[in-house]
Amino acid sequence: MNEQAVRDLIAVDRTIHEPARLMIVAILSAVEEADFLYLLQATGLTRGNLSSHLSKLEGADYVEIDKLFVGKTPRTVCRLTDTGREALESYRLQIQAVIS
Amino acid sequence: MMADKTQIDDLVKRTYRYFYDDGLVELGIGVLFLMLSLVLFGWLALGSTPWISILIVVITVLLILAAPFLVKRAVRVMKERVTYQRTGYVAYRPGEPGIGRWIMIGAVILLVVVMFVMPEWFNQISVAVGIFLAIILAWFGYRVNLWRFYLVAGVALITGILAALVGMDEIIGTALTFAATGLLLVITGGVTLQAYLRRHPRPEGDIDHE
Numbered sequence: 001m002n003e004q005a006v007r008d009l010i011a012v013d014r015t016i017h018e019p020a021r022l023m024i025v026a027i028l029s030a031v032e033e034a035d036f037l038y039l040l041q042a043t044g045l046t047r048g049n050l051s052s053h054l055s056k057l058e059g060a061d062y063v064e065i066d067k068l069f070v071g072k073t074p075r076t077v078c079r080l081t082d083t084g085r086e087a088l089e090s091y092r093l094q095i096q097a098v099i100s
Numbered sequence: 101m102m103a104d105k106t107q108i109d110d111l112v113k114r115t116y117r118y119f120y121d122d123g124l125v126e127l128g129i130g131v132l133f134l135m136l137s138l139v140l141f142g143w144l145a146l147g148s149t150p151w152i153s154i155l156i157v158v159i160t161v162l163l164i165l166a167a168p169f170l171v172k173r174a175v176r177v178m179k180e181r182v183t184y185q186r187t188g189y190v191a192y193r194p195g196e197p198g199i200g201r202w203i204m205i206g207a208v209i210l211l212v213v214v215m216f217v218m219p220e221w222f223n224q225i226s227v228a229v230g231i232f233l234a235i236i237l238a239w240f241g242y243r244v245n246l247w248r249f250y251l252v253a254g255v256a257l258i259t260g261i262l263a264a265l266v267g268m269d270e271i272i273g274t275a276l277t278f279a280a281t282g283l284l285l286v287i288t289g290g291v292t293l294q295a296y297l298r299r300h301p302r303p304e305g306d307i308d309h310e
Contacts, residue, residue, distance in 0.1 A: 022108065023108070023111060026108045026111055026112055027111060027112070027115050029112070030112045030115045030116060031115060031190050031191060031192055031193060032191040032192060032193045032194075033190075033191045034115075034188065034189065034190045034191070035184070035188050035189040035190075036188070037184075037187065037188035037189070037303070038118075038187060038188025038189060038190050039188070040188070041187050041188060042111070042114070042115065042118075042188075070180065070184075073185070075184075075189060077189070
């Protein structure tokens, strides 16, 4: 195990490191965008929990959230920003360095 | 310390597979194949005068060219009405021209080679269509990890070969291959849709970000 990489873990991005937010970011990394309802059923989080995590990701500029209407139906659409993608990639490399 | 990597990988794979969870794509493609088979059966019924043959070829080509747009549009409309309200909306990133294109090219090359080395009875359009559909559907099944696409691939292959083996007319054999494949896709799509609707009743009220 790379000892320096293990020590560097202290600097891991804690915004992404949290399991629920990691799930959200992983899902959004695979798609162009997804709405709140999809994220709710895909992650299994509660509505309040998901809202809270999305707010944190939005605050870190990792996720963009748009509220729009499709016909008369409201839809909250989330997408990963370029900053979010880079952060996920850095996080992935950091964890891989520890594991390998 | 962190969410298990396997769980994250599964989550991403499920996200890719979500597009096929409601069976609507299969229904769309199945209907398209049935329409193609109807055009070919219509050719037989109307007789093979030069004008009718030209008309049928033109209709078939137009259908094949328009198919991706028609199926995409129809699936999108149905997903808005059925799926997105139940389990949510996802837009996928435009596919990169990667392995899918090479699979198609490989399938065509394989077909040409097979036609040269196999016996005379094998050189039938129904066999070519069966092999081509089987390769595409099997690759599809592998990509999204859904076994039912392998089943349909098998039916396409077997129907195409059987039609040639029993000495069926080429047009009838090809029409039957499209019909069998299309019918099975409609059935698997319908069963999948029914199961999806049972599992996911429409939620009450609006689910929205707070």
